[in-house]
Amino acid sequence: MRQISTFENARIxxxxxxxxxxxxxxxxxxxxxxxxxxxxxxxxxxxxxxxxDLVEDVGSSVVNITTTTKVAAPVVPRGVVxxxxxxxxxxxxxxxxxxxxxxxxxxxxxxxxFVISSDGYIVTNHHVINGADQxxxxxxxxSFREAVIIGSDENIDIALLKVDAETMLEFVEFxxxxxxxxxxxxxxxxxxxxxxxxxSVGIISARNRELSGNYDDYIQTDAAINxxxxxxxxxxxxxxxxxxxxxxxxxxxGSIGIGFSMASNVxxxxxxxxxxxxxxxxxxxxxxxxxxxxxxxxxxxxxEPSGSIILEVYEGPSKDAGLxxxxxxxxxxxxxxxxxxxxxxxxGDTTVGRIVDVIVLRQGERIKVSVKLGQRPTNKxxxxxxxxxxxxxxxxxxxxGAGLSELTDSLREEYGIDPAISxxxxxxxxxxxxxxxxxxxxxxxxxxxxxxxIGSVEEVKELVxxxxxxxxxxxxxxxRREGQPRFIVLKFK
Numbered sequence: 001m002r003q004i005s006t007f008e009n010a011r012i013x014x015x016x017x018x019x020x021x022x023x024x025x026x027x028x029x030x031x032x033x034x035x036x037x038x039x040x041x042x043x044x045x046x047x048x049x050x051x052x053d054l055v056e057d058v059g060s061s062v063v064n065i066t067t068t069t070k071v072a073a074p075v076v077p078r079g080v081v082x083x084x085x086x087x088x089x090x091x092x093x094x095x096x097x098x099x100x101x102x103x104x105x106x107x108x109x110x111x112x113x114f115v116i117s118s119d120g121y122i123v124t125n126h127h128v129i130n131g132a133d134q135x136x137x138x139x140x141x142x143s144f145r146e147a148v149i150i151g152s153d154e155n156i157d158i159a160l161l162k163v164d165a166e167t168m169l170e171f172v173e174f175x176x177x178x179x180x181x182x183x184x185x186x187x188x189x190x191x192x193x194x195x196x197x198x199x200s201v202g203i204i205s206a207r208n209r210e211l212s213g214n215y216d217d218y219i220q221t222d223a224a225i226n227x228x229x230x231x232x233x234x235x236x237x238x239x240x241x242x243x244x245x246x247x248x249x250x251x252x253x254g255s256i257g258i259g260f261s262m263a264s265n266v267x268x269x270x271x272x273x274x275x276x277x278x279x280x281x282x283x284x285x286x287x288x289x290x291x292x293x294x295x296x297x298x299x300x301x302x303x304e305p306s307g308s309i310i311l312e313v314y315e316g317p318s319k320d321a322g323l324x325x326x327x328x329x330x331x332x333x334x335x336x337x338x339x340x341x342x343x344x345x346x347x348g349d350t351t352v353g354r355i356v357d358v359i360v361l362r363q364g365e366r367i368k369v370s371v372k373l374g375q376r377p378t379n380k381x382x383x384x385x386x387x388x389x390x391x392x393x394x395x396x397x398x399x400x401g402a403g404l405s406e407l408t409d410s411l412r413e414e415y416g417i418d419p420a421i422s423x424x425x426x427x428x429x430x431x432x433x434x435x436x437x438x439x440x441x442x443x444x445x446x447x448x449x450x451x452x453x454i455g456s457v458e459e460v461k462e463l464v465x466x467x468x469x470x471x472x473x474x475x476x477x478x479x480r481r482e483g484q485p486r487f488i489v490l491k492f493k
C-alpha cells in the first residue's frame with residue numbers, strides 16, 4: 001500500500017498568499033495590543049490596590065500648622081452688688097486687675113499646609129493664619145520651624161508662608177484642576193482635629209461649586225475633611241495638588257462626605273502673585289454687574305439670557321472707556337461670557353494695566369469697547385466715588401399705574417437717596433396695576449429705561465412709548481431700591 005505524504009496535496013503559497021498572511025498577522029497584533037492598552041487604561045482609572053506608594057511620594061511635603069494668638073482679657077461689666085452679698089467677693093475678683101483670670105492669654109489653632117518649593121514656601125488657608133502672632137510648622141519628620149506670612153488673599157482664602165530651610169525640602173507641584181473629572185480618585189492629607197498627618201481618600205463628587213465668593217471654584221469631594229484639614233492638599237493619583245481643602249458642609253461639625261477644595265487653577269496664579277508682590281493684583285473693570293433672566297433677555301431683544309449686564313459704572317476703567325449701565329457684556333478678551341460669575345473670574349485673572357476688547361450688547365447692537373484694566377480698589381474706596389446729580393425737573397406721570405417725579409433735594413432727604421444717583425422717583429404705585437405686579441414700588445428710583453440713562457419723567461415717557469410703538473411686549477428698567485440697583489421688566493398689557 002502506498003503511503004501518501006500529508007504534504008503531498010498541500011498547496012504552495014503564492015506571493016499574494018504571503019502578503020495576505022502578513023496582513024492577517026499585523027491586524028491580529030494590532031487588535032491584541034489595543035485590547036491590552038485598553039485593559040491597562042481601565043486598570044489605571046480604577047481603584048488602586050493601595051494608596052501607600054502615593055502617600056510615600058508626597059507625604060513629606062504636607063505639614064501641620066499651629067498658630068498662637070494673644071487674646072485680650074475678657075471685659076466684665078461692673079455691676080452694683082449690695083454690701084454683704086455673697087456675690088460681692090466674686091465681683092471684686094473680676095474687677096481686680098491682678099486677678100490671673102483677667103490676664104491676656106494665648107489661643108492656639110490648628111491647620112494644615114503643603115510645601116511648594118525646596119526653599120520653604122508653604123501654602124495654606126487664609127483663615128488658618130489670620131490674626132496669628134506666631135506660626136509654627138511641624139514637618140513629617142517631627143521637626144519644627146517658625147513661619148512668616150508672605151501674603152494672603154481673603155477672597156479665595158489662600159495664604160503663602162515661608163520658613164528658613166537649612167536643607168532642601170520635599171515639595172509638591174500644582175496639577176491642572178480643569179482636567180479633573182467627576183468620579184476621579186483624590187486623596188486628602190492634613191491634620192484633622194489635631195491628630196496629625198492623616199490620609200483620606202475619595203472621589204471628586206462635583207466641580208465648579210460656588211460657596212460665597214466672587215472668585216469661587218471649588219472641587220467637591222467625599223474624601224473625609226474635618227477641622228484641622230483646612231489648608232491641606234487634595235492630590236490626584238499622579239501626586240499633583242488639584243485643590244486646597246477649605247470647607248465642609250456639616251450639621252455637626254464633622255465630615256459627612258461633603259468637603260470643598262479650592263481648585264488649583266484658581267490657587268496657583270494667586271500664589272504666584274503673593275510670592276512676587278505680597279498681595280493679589282486683580283484686574284478691575286470698574287462696574288457692578290448682574291445676571292440676566294429670560295424676561296430681561298426678551299425685553300432686550302435677546303434670544304437667550306447669556307452674558308452679564310452692567311448695573312452701575314464707577315469712576316475708573318469702564319467709565320473712561322465709555323461703558324454704560326444696562327450694557328450687556330457678551331465677550332471679554334475674545335472669551336464668551338456666560339454669566340456674571342464667569343466674567344468676574346476672567347477679569348480677575350487678567351493682568352492689571354492690560355488693554356482688552358469688550359463686546360457689549362447696547363440697544364440691539366454689538367459694540368466693541370477697548371478697556372485698560374485697573375487694579376481693584378477696596379469697597380470703601382468704591383463707596384466714596386460720587387458723581388454730580390442731575391437737576392430736578394417738573395413732575396409728570398409716565399408709567400401706567402405709577403406716579404413719577406424728578407428728584408429734588410427734599411425728596412432725596414426724605415427717601416435717603418444718594419446725591420450721586422440720577423433718575424426719577426416713584427411717588428405712588430396702584431396695587432392693582434401691572435406696574436405693581438411687575439415689581440415697581442413706592443420709593444424706587446428709575447435710573448435707566450431700555451438701556452438708556454434718564455433724568456426726567458419726560459424721558460421715561462418717551463422711551464416707554466417708543467418701545468410700545470416698536471411692537472415690544474416689555475421694556476427693561478434699572479431701578480434702585482434702598483440704594484441697591486436691580487433690574488425690573490415692565491410688561492405692557
